[in-house]
Amino acid sequence: MDTTIDVKSFAPNGKQNGYNGKAKMINRKIKYESELSSDFKETIAELAHGEKLYGCIQCGTCSATCPVSHYMDYTPRKIIQMVREGFRDDVLKSSTVWLCASCYSCTVECPKGIKITDVMYALKREAISAGYFPKRFPTPVLAENFFAQVLNNGRNSEGPLLMKMYMKTNPFNALKNTMLAFRLWKTGRLTLKTEHTKDRKSLKKLLGSIDKQKEALAK
Amino acid sequence: MPNPEKKEKKFEPKIVAFFCNWCTYTAADLAGVSRLKYAPNVRVIRIMCSGRVDPQFILQAFASGADGVLIGGCHPGDCHYSEGNYKMLRRFRLLQRVLKVLGIAEERCRLEWISASEGDKVKTVINDMVEKVRNLGPLSIPAKMSDIDEEIKELEKEINREEVPQHA
Amino acid sequence: MRYLYYPGCSLKSTGKSYEESLLAVFKALKMDVVEINDWNCCGATAYMAVDETKAFAIAARNLALAEEQFNKEEEIHVIAPCSACYMVLLKTKMFLEQNLAEKGRIKNALKESGLNYEGKVKIRHPLDVLVNDIGVKEIAKAVTHPLKGVKVASYYGCQTVRPYSTFDDQREPHTMDDITAAIGAESVDWPLKTRCCGASLTGTIDRVGLPLSFMILKEASKRRADVVSTSCPLCQFNLECYQDNMNKQFRNDIHIGVVYFSQLMGLALGIDPKTLGMNRLFVPPENVYKIMKGGEKVYV
Amino acid sequence: MPDKPKIGFYWCASCGGCEESVVDLAEDIVMVADAVDIVFWPVAMDFKKADVEAMEDGSILATMINGAIRTSEQEEMARLIRRKSKIVIAYGSCAHMGGIPSLANExxxxxxxxxxxxxxxxxxxxxxxxxxxxxxxxxxxxxxxxxxNLVRTLDQVIDVDYYLPGCPPTPKLLKAAVLTLLSGEYPPKGTVLSPDEALCEECPRKESKPTDLAFKHFYRPHQILFDNKKCLLAQGVVCMGPATRAGCEALCINGNMPCSGCFGPTSRVRDQGAKILSSICSNIDPKEEIAIDAVLDDIPDPIGTFYRYGLASSLLRKKVMED
Amino acid sequence: MSNTNGNGTIKGITPRIGFYICHCGHNIAAMVDVEKVQKFVASLPGVVVSRDYKYMCSDPGQELVQKDIKELKLNRIVVASCSPLLHEHTFRRAVEKAGLNPFFFHMVNIRENVSWVTDNREQATAKANALARAAIQRVFFHKSLETKKVPINPDVLIVGGGIAGIHAALTIANAGKHVYLVEREPTIGGHMAMFDKTFPTLDCAACILTPKMSSVKNHPNITLWTYSEVEKVEGFVGNYKVNIKRKPRYVIEELCVGCMDCIDACIYKEAKYPDEFNQGLSKRKPIYIPFPQATPQVVLFDPETCIDFKSHRCKKTCIEACDRKAIDLKQVPEYKEINVGTVILATGFKTYDAEKSPQYGYKKFPNVFTSLEIERIVNASGPTNGEVLTKEGNIPKSVGIIHCVGSRDEKAHKWCSRVCCMYSLKLAHLIKEHTGAEVYNFYIDMRTPGKGYEEFYDKLMNEGVHFVRGRVAEVTDWALIPEEEHKLTIRVEDTLIGVVRRIPVDMVVLAVGMEPREDAQDIRRMFNISCSTEGFFLERHPKLAPVSTFTDGIFIAGGCQGPRDIPDSVAQAGAAAAEALSLISAGSIELEPNTASIIESFCSGCKSCIPLCPYSAISFNEGTKKAVINEALCKGCGTCVAACPSGSIIQNLFEDEQIFSEIDGLLKFAGIELEEMEVVNA
Known part of the structure; x- marks a missing residue:
């Protein structure tokens, strides 16, 4: 055991060396195999229902066709490669996952038939369960609230949903959009009333059964 | 005779396949060269043409204990001998009816067109068939026959036993 | 043929005029359309990101409800006008066909809530139904006020034609353009028919979402479109309601009507604009109204 | 008459036609009766099981058993006769191949x-x-x-030396068989005492069979009026002749009915039904599955058609009961 | 009715079987417990010796068998190794050398059928056991057979007059054998004739091809039939009968000298119809010659566009202009029947239809060209006399070349077309040379495996051509910034940098891949060969028999077998020619003796078999009233055997008893195997 080296000791802001963040321009760009997660690609392939992602030829069609890739910290192509190589933490912490607008153009264009949008969904779920998403980042908050609302009511009510999201993430934004909300209300396109299905009991049973089956499966 | 109870636990269907030399056998070779993994339950007999498959072979295979029979030939119009596969197709259609009446499920006897290039089809067809036959369970005609034939062996024993006291 | 209609949440709120105009058009074309009883949310994009099995279960509930509502012998066609609903229902159906284990799980869950799903339902987009079942010829026949001279930029958005739908070309869709032609208007040839409008981001990360919408409107104006025709409540909301925000942010002055294709159809079929929910628009399609009244177009 | 060889007749599951055929020897029966001593023939003479049991093992030269085996009694008797007889001959289709009674195996x-x-x-x-x-x-x-549970052929119950095929065997074949027995020059065990080639060989309509049949329809005898000169297959009637052993001299065909296969297959064939199926189907005209099926619909009962006399001796023997 | 008797003798012969199982290095031994199989077989009745060996096909392996045959007096041999399609002949020859009839041998395939396709060692071993047992049971019934030889007709048919067909034709003709070269188009030359320069040496394609084309035309041993198609093929190796249709040119080929006076005289003063040879980029008249070096130099009419064919009201100035009276507007198709011993198919390929990838805007934007169109444009004799211009007539300032169009794409073709990287480099060089434009190559992977190819890539990089590693998502006229206005913008991720780029260009070149011709399936049916999944003709073995097919005497060369460049096509054509010549000089070929025969004494003359034979090998002998098989015509399919209702036909190597015992061997063993597996798993 004496021979193993703690790789973290090589970090530029580690205590062992003297940089202490003074040289911010210099970023560490090395990965050790021990930092990687070898089963990550299997996990994601399973969650995304496809092993095709192993066959990525890194052509970049996904990135080029993506309408938002230029805002992403890693382009979709890079994400696929990082998934394959087990860069779990970097992938799950990336903004790419949350910027994906689910427009499916990458899935349609991929010459290898990789369902990239589904990979992104898988990564979103994985990031949420790993608790990796940024706390005040609105997309996961929206997703979670949406989830709770549909669980309870069976339907989504856009007004209350957006209100809640803005309050949780950026109350300032809510103010910015007050005017818009008012106009929507005036044209009859927005209510603060909560919509719901009639038979909420059966819905509860349905979702409860899924939970039960999952628990049984986990055992 | 393996213990039937044990057999049920790990039922591995036995499937006899007749593959035509030019298409399906070549495709099976291709599957091998491509290292495609498939269920080991199918044992192949090479014939020159699916037209050579005598319905007797299929019945014999079932009678000897096969749980399924697979016949592979060239696609219609592609037969190396121009029309042998059509001859097989016609026999197969009627044989299926005979088998049905005789209680052998349709899935146990299968005719597939697999061209020389379709190594992956060999794999999918075999896996699919093994799965379907596995779900059907063992056919085991020899075992069933020997069970039924027990009834006449019993009598034989009885006669041998009874004869002495009766006529002594 | 009877159709079932699955509105989804948006068509009951922000997309109200989509529902109003679509049902009016269906009625005008003498289609027999019934709403699914007690439907629930499709699960949509955001939901998928949290719990996939539940998302599929909740979507499958709608499919099961559809089967329950129509008898066994009948073909069950469910019209889902919202792109997201359409895509999710289609995806659920296909997924359950392919992933048998998951199908079993969901069938069990449905059974516990007193439902059963056989897999008979066909999911249809209104564009698909109108072009492939009714046919452009029938539509053209029903037109009373052809929109001659109106230049329409057909905007399909992303999820209507991809990735699972097969009724139209994924890259160069044409069904909405076929309808545009049938109602006497003219289609603008433009490359952004299926480009993402950023709807799912505009509300959350507007820095990314807004430019996407802006580029679409900009190109439509540049190509002299009088109106943008949409087939998705999210696209319509996004492209229309944020026009003020866009103009402020990109120091521009874009004012282009963004309407549902069904609203344009309704106008051509002689339906009163109010019935079509045109009064709910923030940016009324002025040029369309002007041309219909025989006036001159004005480009802003 | 101690020198005369002893002969027996017994019947199991059969219609009685085989017994009748013995009488059909007509005047030759006198010859037979002169030459042999019939020691056991329940249908014609009064015998009890005990009489047979009392005989010495192997004391009968030959017993001809007709009928399939379907009851315990028949089995018991067959076994008993086997012990008492030097030679057992399966007489007629039922003993030979199960015969019509064996259709019960469906x-x-x-x-x-x-x-x-x-x-x-x-x-x-x-x-x-x-x-x-x-x-x-x-x-x-x-x-x-x-x-x-099963109707069996005679050789599925006891060891059989020779087979006399037919439903029933013709007097000519019976006479030949008896003469063979009397001659003491026995053919190899297991021989079917009839020519080992197909019936077409001796069919009077052989000449009229065309080279290319290309079946588009099949007809059952009640469905059409047959041309009484022309090959029946050429008329679309399923005739088992090509797959059936010769020897009957085409009795049925001479009566303007198709051969139904009572003589069983030739020695090279294991399953008569499969063989005629193969032969007929290969010559069906259409190539498309649907069209083929339409032609095959004309054969509503393939088992009754192809296995009328031989289900018990076919490769599968009976309907399989899957668990 | 059992087929083998308990004491293991058949008709008085006691089989003495030798069994040999091959390890094939690790190929078999890694998955099959070879020793276990060897021991199991040793316990079977009739087996005298059972051995395993590392490589049975090696000389020592074969010698092992031969030694045993002599010393142990073996009379039956079974080898369990690879596919019989690979080594059956090897072992039969070895057995024959040891003095045993080669057909007392049987081969068990435990590599392709077992070790390579199974991932469980116990199951693989059990399967190998079953197959071996079946073979042991079967070989009991093998008989001594003689092989049959058929003579080879020395004439050769070559279908397709591209570079592969031309080279094969010249090779065979130079060897003194007669060749029929049949080409569908009015001229030979194929795709190569359309190219400008060839990579990597930049030789002018016409300069190196034209001499070969005229050699073909002038060669005494070559019968050249252009504008002709094969209609029907009958027969078999050594003796094929081929029917060929010669389409009417409406010009008598023997009389025309290619002076082109008739073309000048045509009532159309201007060319009006798209010129096929120039990819429709220029126009031709209804009477034309495809290109100046066309071989043969004979004009032809296009009846679709010639006025006289449509209205019969033309002044026929062309006919008047021809001194040699070569024009015959009443010409009808001519049918030829030839006999040849071997055939070489060199029917070539087709380029991918770029319209099927709409994201690149082919046919939508006028300045998007395919590579074949650019070949013609840069060619000095092409539609623009070698000037590279946009549709508007301007010299492009920037050109984008998009690689892999239609290749490496599940929605188009999965395969790599092999030639596009190199020809794109060549076109980049030529365009830059002609225009001085900025040239961008958009590639996924640069594939330059060939002599001098990597050096050519190197040269291009030094010439300042841009290389962007990324597959283009879209070519669009959607301008986002002023410099993109009125240009085509290419959207691509520069994957090496990790940034999405938008690059405006004046001209786009689509490097379209190679695909099988539309009628490849018809041709393959006609010649009774197979196609691989993608539709190219299937070779007998990808490595060891790359130009042979599963039908003896039919060889393939060039683009019809798969994407390849000129040097490879020529090499393959040479190989195919050598294969054909080797058959011709052997004079005859040995055939498998798997023919069928009728046992006369058993046949009842029911005629069931007669119509079933695809080769009309069965006839009815009116004298004996029995069917007879002509073994010279029989190809050994066995259909008649399966159909004979009285079991009177036997097929050598596939006799009923042989197959029945093989079935039994496979199955009887299965019961034991289950028990064995349970022991293993317990």
Whole structure:
């Protein structure tokens, strides 16, 4: 055991060396195999229902066709490669996952038939369960609230949903959009009333059964 | 005779396949060269043409204990001998009816067109068939026959036993 | 043929005029359309990101409800006008066909809530139904006020034609353009028919979402479109309601009507604009109204 | 007449036609009766089982058993006869291949009993009474033989030396067989005492068979009027002749009916039904599945058509009961 | 009715079987417990010796068998190794050398059928056991057979007059054998004739091809039939009968000298119809010659566009202009029947239809060209006399070349077309040379495996051509910034940098891949060969028999077998020619003796078999009233055997008893195997 080296000791802001963040321009760009997660690609392939992602030829069609890739910290192509190589933490912490607008153009264009949008969904779920998403980042908050609302009511009510999201993430934004909300209300396109299905009991049973089956499966 | 109870636990269907030399056998070779993994339950007999498959072979295979029979030939119009596969197709259609009446499920006897290039089809067809036959369970005609034939062996024993006291 | 209609949440709120105009058009074309009883949310994009099995279960509930509502012998066609609903229902159906284990799980869950799903339902987009079942010829026949001279930029958005739908070309869709032609208007040839409008981001990360919408409107104006025709409540909301925000942010002055294709159809079929929910628009399609009244177009 | 060879006849599951065929020897029967000593022939003379049991093992030269084996009694008798006879000849289609009785192998014993004693339209049996194997009456036990689960050919129960095929065998073949026995020059064991080639060889209509049949339809005998000169297959009638052993001199065809295969297959064939199926189907005209099926619909009962006499001796022997 | 008797003798012969199982290095031994199989077989009745060996096909392996045959007096041999399609002949020859009839041998395939396709060692071993047992049972019934030889007709048919067909034709003709070269188009030359320069040496394609084309035309041993198609093929190796249709040119080929006076005289003063040879980029008249070096130099009419064919009211100035009276507007198709011993198919390929990838805007934007169109444009004799211009007539300032169009794409073709990287480099060089434009190559992977190819890539990089590693998502006229206005913008991720780029260009070149011709399936049916999944003709073995097919005497060369460049096509054509010549000089070929025969004494003359034979090998002998098989015509399919209702036909190597015992061997063993597996798993 004496021979193993703690790789973290090589970090530029580690205590062992003297940089202490003074040289911010210099970023560490090395990965050790021990930092990687070898089963990550299997996990994601399973969650995304496809092993095709192993066959990525890194052509970049996904990135080029993506309408938002230029805002992403890693382009979709890079994400696929990082998934394959087990860069779990970097992938799950990336903004790419949350910027994906689910427009499916990458899935349609991929010459290898990789369902990239589904990979992104898988990564979103994985990031949420790993608790990796940024706390005040609105997309996961929206997703979670949406989830709770549909669980309870069976339907989504856009007004209350957006209100809640803005309050949780950026109350300032809510103010910015007050005017818009008012106009929507005036044209009859927005209510603060909560919509719901009639038979909420059966819905509860349905979702409860899924939970039960999952628990049984986990055992 | 393996213990039937044990057999049920790990039922591995036995499937006899007749593959035509030019298409399906070549495709099976291709599957091998491509290292495609498939269920080991199918044992192949090479014939020159699916037209050579005598319905007797299929019945014999079932009678000897096969749980399924697979016949592979060239696609219609592609037969190396121009029309042998059509001859097989016609026999197969009627044989299926005979088998049905005789209680052998349709899935146990299968005719597939697999061209020389379709190594992956060999794999999918075999896996699919093994799965379907596995779900059907063992056919085991020899075992069933020997069970039924027990009834006449019993009598034989009885006669041998009874004869002495009766006529002594 | 009877159709079932699955509105989804948006068509009951922000997309109200989509529902109003679509049902009016269906009625005008003498289609027999019934709403699914007690439907629930499709699960949509955001939901998928949290719990996939539940998302599929909740979507499958709608499919099961559809089967329950129509008898066994009948073909069950469910019209889902919202792109997201359409895509999710289609995806659920296909997924359950392919992933048998998951199908079993969901069938069990449905059974516990007193439902059963056989897999008979066909999911249809209104564009698909109108072009492939009714046919452009029938539509053209029903037109009373052809929109001659109106230049329409057909905007399909992303999820209507991809990735699972097969009724139209994924890259160069044409069904909405076929309808545009049938109602006497003219289609603008433009490359952004299926480009993402950023709807799912505009509300959350507007820095990314807004430019996407802006580029679409900009190109439509540049190509002299009088109106943008949409087939998705999210696209319509996004492209229309944020026009003020866009103009402020990109120091521009874009004012282009963004309407549902069904609203344009309704106008051509002689339906009163109010019935079509045109009064709910923030940016009324002025040029369309002007041309219909025989006036001159004005480009802003 | 101690020198005369002893001969026996016995019948199992059969219609009696085989017994009749012995009488069909006509004047030759006198020759037979002169040459041999018939020691056992229940249908014509009064014999009891005990009489046979009393005979010395191997004391009968040859016994001809006709009929399939379907009850315990028949089995018992077959075994008994086997012990008492030097040579056992399976006489007629039923003993040879199971015959028509073996079509019962398409069903289970239970199905048959249920039909016979409950479901048949002529039966009134609300109590669902069935024959019992044992019945006590006045302190006496009356027994009935048991019906077996399977109808068997004779050689599936006992060792058989020769086969005389046919339903029934022709007098000519019987006479030849008896002469062979008397000659003492026995053919190899297992021989079928009939020419080992197909019936077409001796068919009077052989000349009229065309080279190319290309079946588009099949007809059952009641569906068309046959041309009484032309090959029946050429008329679309399923004739088993090509797959059936010769020897009958085309009796049925001479009666303007197709061969139904009672002589069984040639020695090179294991399954007569499969062979005629193969031959006929290969010559069907269409190539498309749907069209092929349409032609095959003209053969509504393939088992009854191709296995009329031989289900018990076919490769599968019976309907398979899957668990 | 059992087929083998308990004491293991058949008709008085006691089989003495030798069994040999091959390890094939690790190929078999890694998955099959070879020793276990060897021991199991040793316990079977009739087996005298059972051995395993590292490589049975090696000389020592074969010698092992031969030694045993002699010393142990073996009379039956079973080898369990690879596919019989690979080594059956090897072992039969070895057995024959040891003095045993080669057909007392049987081969068990435990590599392709077992070790390579199974991932469980116990199951693989059990399967190998079953197959071996079946073979042991079967070989009991093998008989001594003689092989049959058929003579080879020395004439050769070559279908397709591209570079592969031309080279094969010249090779065979130079060897003194007669060749029929049949080409569908009015001229030979194929795709190569359309190219400008060839990579990597930049030789002018016409300069190196034209001499070969005229050699073909002038060669005494070559019968050249252009504008002709094969209609029907009958027969078999050594003796094929081929029917060929010669389409009417409406010009008598023997009389025309290619002076082109008739073309000048045509009532159309201007060319009006798209010129096929120039990819429709220029126009031709209804009477034309495809290109100046066309071989043969004979004009032809296009009846679709010639006025006289449509209205019969033309002044026929062309006929008047021809001194040699070569024009015959009443010409009808001519049918030829030839006999040849071997055939070489060199029917070539087709380029991918770029319209099927709409994201690149082919046919939508006028300045998007395919590579074949650019070949013609840069060619000095092409539609623009070698000037590279946009449709508007301007010299492009920037050109984008998009690689892999239609290749490496599940929605188009999965395969790599092999030639596009190199020809794109060549076109980049030529365009830059002609225009001085900025040239961008958009590639996924640069594939330059060939002599001098990597050096050519190197040269291009030094010439300042841009290389962007990324597959283009879209070519669009959607301008986002002023410099993109009125240009085509290419959207691509520069994957090496990790940034999405938008690059405006004046001209786009689509490097379209190679695909099988539309009628490849018809041709393959006609010649009774197979196609691989993608539709190219299937070779007998990808490595060891790359130009042979599963039908003896039919060889393939060039683009019809798969994407390849000129040097490879020529090499393959040479190989195919050598294969054909080797058959011709052997004079005859040995055939498998798997023919069928009728046992006369058993046949009842029912005629069931007669119509079933695809080769009309069965006839009815009116004298004996029995059917007879002509073994010279029989190809050994066995259909008649399966159909004979009285079991009177036997097929050598596939006799009923052989197959029945093989079935039994496979199955009887299965019971034991289950028990064995349970022991293993317990």
């Amino acid at each position: 069903f289970t014993r239970e199905q048959i009993l249920e039909y016979m004693y409950q479901e048949a339209p002529s039966v009134v049996n609300p109590e669902k009474t069935r024959p019992m194997l044992e019945f006590k009456h006045n302190s006496q036990t009356v027994t009935l033989p048991e019906i077996r």
